[in-house]
Amino acid sequence: MGFLNYWPLGLLILIPVIIILYLLKQKTEPHMFPSLFLWNETYRNMHSDTPWEKLKKSLLMVMQIITVLALIIALMSPFIRSRGTNSDHVIIVMDNSASMKTLYDGKETRLEVAKRDAVGYIERLAAGTSVSIIESNRNGILVLSDSSDKSLAIRKIKAIEPTNYAGSCEAGASMVRSMMTQWSSSQLVCYTDTALSSEYKAFSCTVFDVYDYSENAYIEYVGHGRNSDGTLTVLAKVTNDTGSTLDFDANLYGDGTIIAVSDRQSIPAKESAILYFENVDFTGNSVCVELNNVNDALPDDNRCYDIITEIKECETLLLTDKNLYLEKAIGLIDGIKITKSEDTASFKAITAGKKYDLYIFDGMVPDELPESGNLLFINAFDGVLCEKEKALDGSVVHTEDSKLTIYLNDYRFGVSKATAIKQPYWADRFLKVEKDGETYCLGAYGTHNGSSVCMIGLDFHDTDLPLKLEFPLLIYNIMNYCAGNGILQTNVINAGNTLRINPGQEELTVKRPGGDTSVLSVLTASYSDTGELGVYRLSRTRENINEQEYFAVNFPKSESTTLRSENSDTHDVVNVNARAAGTLSLRNIIIIVILVLLAAEWLVYLRGL
Amino acid sequence: MTEEKIFDEVFYKKLNILRAKARLNRAAAGQSGARKSRAKGSSVEFSDFREYMLGDDIRRIDWNAYGRFDRLFVKLFNEEKEGVFRIYVDSSASMDFGEKSKAACALRIAGALSYCVLENADRLMLNVITENGVTKFKSVTGRNAFARSLEHLENVKFGGKADTLDAIKRSEIKSAGMSIVISDFYTHDLEEILRFLAFSKQEIMLIQVLSREEASPGLEGTLSLIDSEDGSELKVTATASLMKNYKDNYNAFLAETDRLARKYGARFVTVISDEQLDEVFYRIMTKIGI
Incomplete structure (x- = not known):
């Protein structure tokens, strides 16, 4: 037998109080x-009573003392272990994905219920039982490893916060597997609202199930379109996952300020509808649609954001004569819209009256260079910006540390023939050839008259580089330099998803919806701290110009659903309502x-x- | 003692009823009087015959018997003597208790008995047992003394702790008669009292007066009981078991008093102070054997 609480022992003071009162x-x-x-x-006569009869005289007092003792014992929550906690080591996997924010009984979230139950479970463990705790959402995080300090384990459990990430216990499965290898007799306990994946089939697992059917309505997505008159049309797809007709209205916020309110809407049970806000006069950065008057089990998904500032695609004109290597490599890069020209004549026709963000000259240059736009010369020389220095044969090309050779440090590849470039004063070298004691520039980049210019003095057909893994990486870096004016490749993601940032950025500052700011390192190519719902702002200073882009993080809709599959029969599934699971509580008896x-x-x- | 009128109109009306019914024909041991005595004497009431003996008064020879039996017989006549009744009233503080006062009850009983005694031309000796011993009133006889007797009784002050045995001894019982002791008999000397009275050739009548509160004390909770006579205290918790214990003791106390009374040929009556006087008196008379 064990006790959950020991503080009621302090109430023993009541016993002398009772005696004094008597x-x-x-x-x-x-x-x-x-x-x-x-x-x-x-x-x-009474004094001549036997000791038992004397006791009878104080029977009331004795009974009151016994009652107080029983009360104290009841408050100490005595229990008898019946199963599940005989192991020396317990691994607790706590699912704190977004779905665990769903209200379990209308008052507490599933996570709160699970945490409370886990605390009770740990308290009931035999002294000396070591505990490991894994927090599982999009990733598995080892919160506590092999500790027999119950109070520490309880603190760790209590410190687990809900997240907005999509996930379940599955993310912790690999960690569980490695632990089970180490402590094969461990008792595995999972607190989750999701059916355990097949990853767990190999383990004997007690699942404390905090799932219960709950009614939920949510916004699946928000989209927008700009009308010809400059006004916005915002649409939101609303799903009614409740068992009855959903009557609601919705607010439309622009950059946090309410800008429109919908009429009262009704959606039948288990159906979806599109909600429109038309002719909205708003020119800010983000919009948010929020459902009103919806009392469901998961409030966080009643709000959805969209960014209305467009991500600019890089309009690129490629002048090349069937360079498949190059076309394929560029085609892999998001945010680049390519127009191809096969000769200088068509180039002239294409560029007549239209400007492109980037011009790529592969093996040929037009008679006249465009007045604006970035330029990439690949084995092409105009004689002004990109001048030949010397023809080279059978050389080894080395990379030099630069923003164009990220992840390609000290890389080398062979070239059968190449042309050394005369390195301009405004350009930095990123490819070189060392031959006959001389160093020749084979690749350079820089800014000239406000345009990014990159020069490469070789034809990729004359190298083995396209056959290597590093080729698309080099092209990506070069294209990012030449075309990467924007910061983001997408501007709406779900919480927990990784945001891809165009590489080669200067120092970026992120302002989170809550107001916190953080600075990303120069070489950051992604941002994954996207647990907070709302609109984020990324800013950078480039050539003394401050630029800002926004992206929105929405609640993952996979976590909004009220349905789920059943757990495997191999698991010992315990409804968390059966709080005494694993132990037999004696409190009620007492x-x-x-x-x-x-x-x-x-x-x-x-x-x- | 409460201020209630002891000998009120109701008391006198009941006395008239008693007058017709109560005849004390015992205890004739006093001086010559109106009561038939067991002793043979010179009254006109024939009692028996016996053979003439030398020295007998020849005037009492029954000549008719001589004619019939040819032997001398003398007639014997009952001597008429007055009965001597000693009434002892316990005036200790314990008697001054009860919603219906034990003291009033005791005095009324004493008054009623006095009436009967004096109505029968017997001698009445009222004694009040007090803290200081005994207060003796002058013996009286004749109905004219009744008013004076009541006056004595009305003036009895209750209080203090009385020693009944000592008081009775001090009363100097010099002749046979009937001693009626009216008390609650909260004493360990009862047997001594009975032995003394029996030794003093007394017919003994014990009238125990108790209150309803003593017979069935309706106590609740824990109390500090204070003895009205000596002020001593006793803490008790009036549980049902305690009250049952008390009741058992109470009944045992009555039974013991009755046993001792029987042992010494005394008559014993227990009276609860809220009982009707006529009922009480009939019970007393029945015990006396009228």
Whole structure:
């Protein structure tokens, strides 16, 4: 038998209090009687009682003391272990994915219920049992490893916060597997609202199931379109996953300020509808649609964001003569819209009246260079920006540290023939050839008249580089330099998803929806701290110009669904409502004993035993 | 003692009823009087015959018997003597108790008995047992003394702790008669009292007066009981078991008193102070054997 709480022991002070009260009770009012002749006789009779009879005189006090003791024991929550906690080591996997924010019983979230139950579970563990705790959402995080400090384990459990990430216990499965290898006799306990994946089939697992069917309505997505008159049309897909018709209205916020309110809407049970906000006069950065008057189990998914500032695609004109390597490599890069020209004549026709963000000259240059836009010369020389220095044969090309050779440090590849470039003063070298004691520039980049210019003095057909893994990486870096004016490749993601950032950025500052700011390192290519719902702002300073882009993080809709599959039969699934699972609580029994004692006390008092 | 009128109109009306019914024909041991005595004497009431003996008064020879049996017989006549009744009233503080006062009850009983005694031309000796011993009133006879007797009784002050045995001894019982002791008999000397009275050739009548509160004390909770006579205290918790114990003691006390009374040929009556006087008196008379 064990106890969950020990603080009620402090109530033992009540026992001497009861005794003192009984002693004080002896001070009573005087009562005149003709003679104590008979009373003295009675008193003598009572004094001649046996010890048991003497005990009977104080029976009420004794019973009250027993009642208080029983009450104290009941408050200590005594229990008898019945199963599940005999192992020396327990691994607790706590699912804190977004779905665990769903209200379990209308008051507490599933996570709160799970945490409370886990705390009770840890308290009931035998002394010396070591505990490991894994927090599982999009990733598995080892919160506590092999600790027999119960209070520490309880603190760790209590410190687990809900997340907005999509996920389940599955993310912790690999960690569980490695632990089970180490402690094969471990007791595995999972607190989750999701059916355990097949990853767990190999383990004997007790699942404390905090899932219960709950009604939920949510916004699946928000989209927008810009009308010809400059106004916006915002649409939101609302799903009613409740068992009854959903009556609601919705607010439209622009950059956090309410800008429109919808009419009262009704959606039948288990159906979806599109909600429109038309002709919205708003020119800010983000919009948010929020459902009103919806009392469902998961409030966080009643709000959805969209960014209305468009991500700019890089309009690129490629002048090449069937360079498949190059076309394929560029085609892999998001945010680049390619127009191809096969000769200088068509180039001239294409560029007539249209400007491109980037011009790529592969093996040829037009007679006249565009007035604006970035330029990439690949084995092409105009004689002004990109001048030949020397023809080279059979050389080894080395990379030099630069923003164009990220992840390609000290890389080298062979080239059968190449042309050394005369490195301009405004350009930095990123490819070089060392031959005959001389160093020749084979690749350079820089800014000239406000345009990014990159030069490469070789034809990729003359190298083995396209056959290597590093080729698309080099092209990506080069294209990012030449075309990467924007920061983001997408601007709406779900919480927990990784945001891809165009590489080669200067120092970026992220302002989170809550107002916190953080600075990303220069080489950051992604941002994954996207647990907070709302609109984020990324800013950078480039060439003394401050630029800002926004992206929105929405609640993952996979976590909004109210349905799920069942757990495998191989698991010991325990509904968390059965709080005594794993143990047999004696509290109720003791409470019954207390009631019986009180009734007996009452009888004793009435009968004056 | 409560201020109630002891000998009120109701008391006198009941006395008239008693007058017709109560005849004390015992205890004729006093001086010559109106009561038939067991002793043979000179009254006109024939009692028996016996053979003439030398020295007998020849005037009492029954000549008719001589004619019939040819032997001398003398007639014997009952001597008429007055009965001597000693009434002892316990005036200790314990008697001054009860919603219906034990003291009033005791005095009324004493008054009623006095009436019967004096109505029968017997001698009445009222004694009040007090803290200081005994207060003796002058013995009286004749109905004219009744008013004076009641006056004595009305003036009895209750209080203090009385020693009944000592008081009775001090009363100097010099002749046979009937001693009626009216008390609650909260004493360990009862047997001594009975032995003394029996030794003093007394017919003994014990009238125990108790209150309803003593017979069935309705106590609740824990109390500090104070003895009205000596002020001693006793803390008790009035549980049902205690009250049952007390009741058992009470009954045992009555039974013991009755046993001792029987042992010494005394008559014993227990009276609860809230009982009707006529009922009480009939019970007393029945015990006396009228």
